[in-house]
Every structure is written in C-alpha cells, then in structure tokens.
Amino acid sequence: MLKIIVIGLVASLLVLCLAGIGYCQKWGEVTEEEWNYQPPRQYPEANAVILFDRGELEVTIEGISITRHVRIKVFNQAGAEEAGDASFDFHDGDKIKSLKAQTITPDRKKHKIKKKAFHTKSYGSLKSKIFSFPHIENGSILEYKYYQFHNRFTYLDPWYFQTDLYTAKSVFVLKLAPGFTYSEVANNIPASARKGIKDHNRRTDIISYTWTMKDLLPIRDEPYAGAVRNYASALHYQLVTYKDAYQSITFVNDWSDLGEFFSEEVIDDYLRRSDKELDELVPRVVGEAVEAREKSRLIYEWVRDSIRTRKDEKGRYYSHECIKELLVDRFGTADEKNVLLVEMSRRAGLSAWPVLICTRNHGLFNPEIFQLQQFNHLIACVQTDSTVMFLDVASQYCPYGILPPKCLVAAGFLLEGDKSRVVRLTTEEVKSYRADNIIVHIQPDGTARCSTTTILTGYYTVYYGQKYEANEPEEFMEDYFLDNLTCQYELENHSFEKDAEKNQCRLTFTFTSSDLVQRLDNNLLVKQPLLRFVENPFVNEKRFFPVDFMFPFTQHSIITVRVEDSLSSVQLPADITTRIDGAEFMRQSRSFGADNIVESRIVVSQAFIPKPLYKPLREFFSTVEDASAEQLVLVVR
Numbered sequence: 001m002l003k004i005i006v007i008g009l010v011a012s013l014l015v016l017c018l019a020g021i022g023y024c025q026k027w028g029e030v031t032e033e034e035w036n037y038q039p040p041r042q043y044p045e046a047n048a049v050i051l052f053d054r055g056e057l058e059v060t061i062e063g064i065s066i067t068r069h070v071r072i073k074v075f076n077q078a079g080a081e082e083a084g085d086a087s088f089d090f091h092d093g094d095k096i097k098s099l100k101a102q103t104i105t106p107d108r109k110k111h112k113i114k115k116k117a118f119h120t121k122s123y124g125s126l127k128s129k130i131f132s133f134p135h136i137e138n139g140s141i142l143e144y145k146y147y148q149f150h151n152r153f154t155y156l157d158p159w160y161f162q163t164d165l166y167t168a169k170s171v172f173v174l175k176l177a178p179g180f181t182y183s184e185v186a187n188n189i190p191a192s193a194r195k196g197i198k199d200h201n202r203r204t205d206i207i208s209y210t211w212t213m214k215d216l217l218p219i220r221d222e223p224y225a226g227a228v229r230n231y232a233s234a235l236h237y238q239l240v241t242y243k244d245a246y247q248s249i250t251f252v253n254d255w256s257d258l259g260e261f262f263s264e265e266v267i268d269d270y271l272r273r274s275d276k277e278l279d280e281l282v283p284r285v286v287g288e289a290v291e292a293r294e295k296s297r298l299i300y301e302w303v304r305d306s307i308r309t310r311k312d313e314k315g316r317y318y319s320h321e322c323i324k325e326l327l328v329d330r331f332g333t334a335d336e337k338n339v340l341l342v343e344m345s346r347r348a349g350l351s352a353w354p355v356l357i358c359t360r361n362h363g364l365f366n367p368e369i370f371q372l373q374q375f376n377h378l379i380a381c382v383q384t385d386s387t388v389m390f391l392d393v394a395s396q397y398c399p400y401g402i403l404p405p406k407c408l409v410a411a412g413f414l415l416e417g418d419k420s421r422v423v424r425l426t427t428e429e430v431k432s433y434r435a436d437n438i439i440v441h442i443q444p445d446g447t448a449r450c451s452t453t454t455i456l457t458g459y460y461t462v463y464y465g466q467k468y469e470a471n472e473p474e475e476f477m478e479d480y481f482l483d484n485l486t487c488q489y490e491l492e493n494h495s496f497e498k499d500a501e502k503n504q505c506r507l508t509f510t511f512t513s514s515d516l517v518q519r520l521d522n523n524l525l526v527k528q529p530l531l532r533f534v535e536n537p538f539v540n541e542k543r544f545f546p547v548d549f550m551f552p553f554t555q556h557s558i559i560t561v562r563v564e565d566s567l568s569s570v571q572l573p574a575d576i577t578t579r580i581d582g583a584e585f586m587r588q589s590r591s592f593g594a595d596n597i598v599e600s601r602i603v604v605s606q607a608f609i610p611k612p613l614y615k616p617l618r619e620f621f622s623t624v625e626d627a628s629a630e631q632l633v634l635v636v637r
Contacts (some may be wrong), residue, residue: 025069027143027145028102028104030104030141034051034141038075039075040215042217043166043217046075046165046166048073048079048082048166049168050070050163050168051072051073051141051168052070052168052169053068053070053170054067054068054069055173058176059153059174059176059239060177061177061179061242063149064149064150064151064152064153064156065149066148066149067146068088068146068147070086070145071142072141072142072165073141074137074139074142080136080137080140082164083165084132084133084136085130085131085132086101087129087131088128088129088146089128091127091150091152092122093150093152094148094149094152096129096146096147097146097148097149098146099129099146101133101143101144101145102133103136103142104140104141104142105135105137105139105140106140111134113131123315124314124316131144153251154251155373156237156239158234158235158237159235160232160233161189161211161213161235162217162232163219164219164220166216166218167213168214168215169212170212170214172196174196174210174237175208176206176207176208178207180239180241180242181239181242182238182239184237185237186234187234187236187366188232188233188234189213189233189234193212196209197211219544222543222545223538224547225545225548226360226361227360231544231545231546236366238252238369238370239252253370255420255422256419256421258370258372259413259414259415259416259420259421260420262356266317270318271322271343274323274327278347279347281327282347282348285298285299286348293387295348295349296345296348296350296400299344299345299348300341303337303340303341303344304337304395307331309331309469310332316333317378318339319331319333320332334377334378334392334394335378337393338378338379338380338394339354339378341380341382341391341393342354342382350383351383353414353415353416354378354379354380354415355378355380355390355412355413355415356372356375357375357378358374358377358409359376359409360405360406360407360408360548362376363376365410365412365413367411379403380393381414390425391403396498397461397464397465397498397505398466399500399503401427401428403425404463404466408425408459411424411425430458430551431458431554432457432460432551432552433457433553434456434460434532434554436454436530436531436557437452437453438450438529438557438559442526442634443564444564444565447513447514448512448526448529449511450511450516451510452511453507455504455505455506456504456505456506456507457503458503458553460505460553461498461503461505464480465498465505468496477491477494477509481509481531482511484530484532484534485513485529485531486527486628486629487516488514488515490512492512493509493510494508494509495508522635523634523635524632524633524636526561526631526632526633527631528598528628529559530557530559530628531557532555533621533625535625536621538614538617544611545611546608546609546614547609547617549608550607551607552604552607555603556599556601557599557601558598559597559599561595561596562595563636565636567635567637568637570632570633570634571635572598573589575587576623578620580613580616580617580619580620581606582604583606583617584602584605585602585603585624585627586601587627596632596634
C-alpha cells in the first residue's frame, strides 16, 4: 500500500477570486481593476497576490471532476521569483486534461506555455505537474487552468484556503449529483464560514455547497513550526453514502472498519509465509530472558541494529513483498521493521500491535476524518506486564523506551482487526541535554586550534543520530555543527560514537581558524566559537504559527581559551541572566590559571510556545545573539 505524501500545500485544491473589486474568470480576460490591483493594506509587503483561483469539484456516478483556474498578479522581481514557478499535485490514475498556462505582460501581450514545457514528477503514488511562467515583468498577470478526473470516491483531497502567497478571496464549490451525501471538517476557519452555502439546481437536481474566505495571509515556512499545513485554513470533506432505487453504497467507514481493512490487506498479507523463520529467530534473540520488559528490549535492539533502515523509493510502507525477504536482505523501511518488531514480540508471548501515526513534520491527525491517508508512518505498541510502550526501531541511535522526536504526537491508530481504535500515545519523559566543551588553543601565529567534545543525551541523541545516519560524515559536520560558526574554519578530524549504556552520543572534533583571533598590538580579540543559537532564529517581527521546539532541552556551552604568552589583563564577557516564560539564559565568565572560561546555558522548559508569547521569545533570543557576539579581550605582556 502506497503512502499518500502531501508535499507542502500544493497537494490541496485552491479556489480564489478577487476581493472587493470587479473581475472576470474567463480565460485571458483581465479587468482594469485587476491590472490596477496593488499590494493589500493587510499585507503591504506582498510581492505577488493570487487574484483568483476558480475551481469546482463535481461528484456524479461516473466519477469526480475538478476544474481549476488560477490567476496571479506580480508586483516586482521578488514576486516573479515567488510565483514564477508553479505546480499542482494529483494522484496516480487521475486524468489531467486541457492544461494551459500563460503570462500576460502589462502591454497586454500573451505569452503561452508550450505543452512540452509542462513536466511531471512522481513521489510514490503522488504526482506533480511543474511549469514556469515566461516573460514575467513587474505588473504581469500569470494564470493557469486545467481539468482533472478520477474515481477516488473514498478519498477527496482537502481544500486549503491559504497558500504561500497572499489570498484576496478563496472559494470552494462542491457539487453533488442526486443520491450523494457528504461530511466536512473545518480547520482554522471562522465559525461563520464553516458551513457551505447550499444551492439546489432544480433543472439538473445538482446540489452545490460553496465556502468563501477573504483576505488570507500567506502561509510560510518559519523556524520551529512543524508541519505548516497544521495552521492553514482548510476544509476536509468526504463522501459518506450514495443511494438510488437500485443500490446503497457507504463510502466512509468508521475507524474499526478501516483498521480491519488495513490489518488484513497490508499487515497480514505482509506477514505471510514467515512462520518457520520467526519461530527459529525469536528464541535465539530472547535467549534465557523471562521478564516481559527484558524480552521486549532484546527484540527491539535486535531489530533496530540487525536490519538497516532504508526508505522505499516509491514511497511505500514496505520495500519487500513479505517479511521473509526482509529477514534475508537485512534492510527495509522503518515501517516494515516495526511490523517485524510487533510480530516477534507476539511470538515471544507479548501483546503487541502496529500503530499508524501522522508524524509532527507531516501533519496533525484528526480523528474526525476517517481517512487512512492522514498517516505517514507505522510504529509499534508493546505491552510489558502492566506497561504499554510505543516504540520505533527506525534509528540505531534511538534507545529502547522512547520515540524519535518526530513521533512525539498525541494520538495514533492502533491496528487490531475489527477492534482497531484511536489511542493516546504515551512515552517516557526524557531530559534532553547538549553540552559543547570547546578548548581554544591560541598559537603563536594567531591561529586558533579548537578541540571540541559534544555530549548528546535524550532526544538530542536520536535527532543528531538520525542526521548522522542519513548524511556523509563530512556533510553532517558542516551542516549541523560547523555551519553555525562565525569564523572561517578547517576541519582536522572528527568522530561520532554511541554510548549504549548511557543512552548518549559523543561527538569529538578538532578544527583550526585563522580569523577567530584578531591581534591589535598586544590585544588579542577572541570570538566565541559557539555552535548553536549564534543567530536569532526568529527574524520576523510577526509570527503566523506557534513555536514548536518538539521537546524541552538544555543547551550548555563551555568555552576555554588558552594562550602560551603570559597575560597582563583579561576582559571577559559580563555575566548575564535573563528569563521569560518557558526559557532561561545564563552566562558566567571566569579565569582560572591559564584558562579563560565563558560558560553559557539555555534552558527551554516549554516546548510549545503560543503566538502571544512570540515577541518576548524573539527578544529573548536577540539577547542570546548579542551575547554570542561579545569577544574576549586578552592583553599580552
């Protein structure tokens, strides 16, 4: 079974029309009001605005048809870059027809995109049409239109009223032929706009429902935001039943029916023909263990460490036809490794179940929407005596008993045939600590040689461990550690090791820098070689989403500066303590013999920071940034 992977917001359907002025939705007919449209008062920094995106979704017994027409106004070169490349997603098996796009320049000339300029990319069962608008000038109008047809009665794509551009007005129209019923769930939509306006065409007997929203701010990627689509105004809708004089069809089942389907068609089918292999394997792995928790731990560590995790190129849950092939190849997706964990636990006499979840970077699971497409990952639930544990064997750096940070979600869908149900996820509370101990040796020529040891515990172990597994070692060092330095550097050596007994990782590396130290006469000006939060991650004055750090953490940095010359005086950064709700920053400086030490600590005790607290959080990290820029001044005799 293929995962349905929604990429950003383009997997949705958008329908927009111009707010507050006249407009024409006929292809290529642009009104004077549209030509004169300027950045809106609500968002004056807009570089481009979607004037309208008109679309209708019509359901008949023959299938589901969608027509869509998008028109965009570009104000400047930045807007051309933001809106010049366009795309829309569709599913494998959908038919796309009558696709056309063009740029209309201010001189009213139309520059059409040729058919060969439309490209298709595949992401598992999801596909995307990608194209670029030509000849974009300041003030240009961009538009595209297409027709889509499919027979996915059990899954209709959600409608997102917000995109990454300002939206003047967004309208979604759902048309149902006689006999169809539907249900909808609104997300971040005012109560006044949640119910569609109903219209009954007596001639055709078609019933239409229309939803309208106006003046929507853009949805943009922001640091520590999680899945952006969680915060977008959206409408999730689904067909419930169809009934006529001859038949009655139910499209939407409850969770137990969906769980029974997934258990039989996806889980049980994958486990076929594996009895002999597992009956021989489980006793070897468990050995003499008697306690349920010890059995569970031994099985977890064997699956985690003996089978390499590899993503499936087609976006499927499994990269093998059955579990027997997984045991032979010794590599597979995280999902099929977790299915193996469940089955081995059962063979060892434990109660265990697969659990579908929607990871934090994918979206927010809504139990009111009966669609398996919400989920993008499968983990394991194992009961040991009276304790229920949720486990994921995706990474060798994830210790037994905790989940990776992306799996720290509130609920999931436990699969147990017709007894399948939504469950609340629980996990052991973990303290996450990162300590950077950096010893700076200043050489006679002014070069700084920095020996660094970084200790990672808790969720930091899993987070950085997974990054280390997924990248080449040098790329890992540059992207996640050295890239934060405010000086030029040359990496000499590095190592990354896991301490299984302590559930922590140790990173050691040495680098040299020619501009970390600046010499002015007898004064040595030394920058702090900090490795994290050197710059304020929250640069925007306004924040559209809450801040989500995923987990509480402590960031500890100890910088020790040593110089061979004798010193007449030392000026170290001043001590600082600053606090806000959910966060604290402390710094202390001291000299101890030849060592000049600057020690700082950031403690974030509240992982989720709501929007009203964004301003003090931004100011907090501005203080941290300013403190990071302060130098040590060493005066040589």
